[in-house]
Amino acid sequence: MTKPKRAREETLAIALGTAAMVLMLFLLYNQLSALKTGYADIARERALLNRTRMSYQELTALKSQASEMRRYLTGLQNAIPETPGEDVLINDISNYAASTGSNLLQVQFGARVSRDKYVEMPVNIALTANYRGMLDMLNHLQNGGRALRIEEFTMSGGDQLSPVIRADITATAFYAD
Known part of the structure; x- marks a missing residue:
């Protein structure tokens, strides 16, 4: 090459x-x-x-947790029912009073106030009880089956001679609109 x-x-x-x-x-x-x-x-x-x-x-x-959530939802639906249910509410308050040893004097409903998707129903409750019964009654009202918002609580009486306390409770119950 x-x-x-x-x-x-x-x-x-x-x-x-x-x-x-x-x-x-x-x-x-x-x-x-x-x-x-x-x-x-x-x-x-x-x-x-x-x-x-x-x-x-x-x-x-x-x-x-579905069944527990369903029970919780049912409880919430019962807490804010579809109707005012004044008779049921009076019965519940009366039962609360009886179970705490309180004497229910009066339950009076005020003018309703419509809100978005629900109605507020003012409730005035007058009762007498001893101090412990009053605390138990307030506990029942706040934690009972029906949703209640306690607006005002006044009490009078209750001394060493007469431990009975008179209480006036202004609360608001709710129902769906």
Whole structure:
């Protein structure tokens, strides 16, 4: 072979070798980029899977509490009934008074005030009781089955000779509009 032909072949071999190396580096770069993207996708999917598992666990916990929540909802619906139910409220107050040893003197309803989605029904309650009975009565009114907001509480009497206290309670009952 002649020198120029051999030089050309060497140059061609070097050029082809260089091109092959560049092509291999390019393919390697593409493969590494695809691998990096794949790892990022896997990390994203794992995070999504963890969030989904946590949501599932929360929903499972809520499902186990469903009956308790239904009872709570029923209690709330009973606390604010659909109708005024004055007779039921008077009966409840009378039962509270009897259970605390109080003497119910009067239950009087005031003018109703319409609000958004409910109506306020003022209630004036007059009763006599000893100190402990009065505390129990207030506890029953605040924590009873019907939602009541105590607006004002005044008491008089109650000394060493006569421990009986007279109380006037102004409260507000509610019903759905």
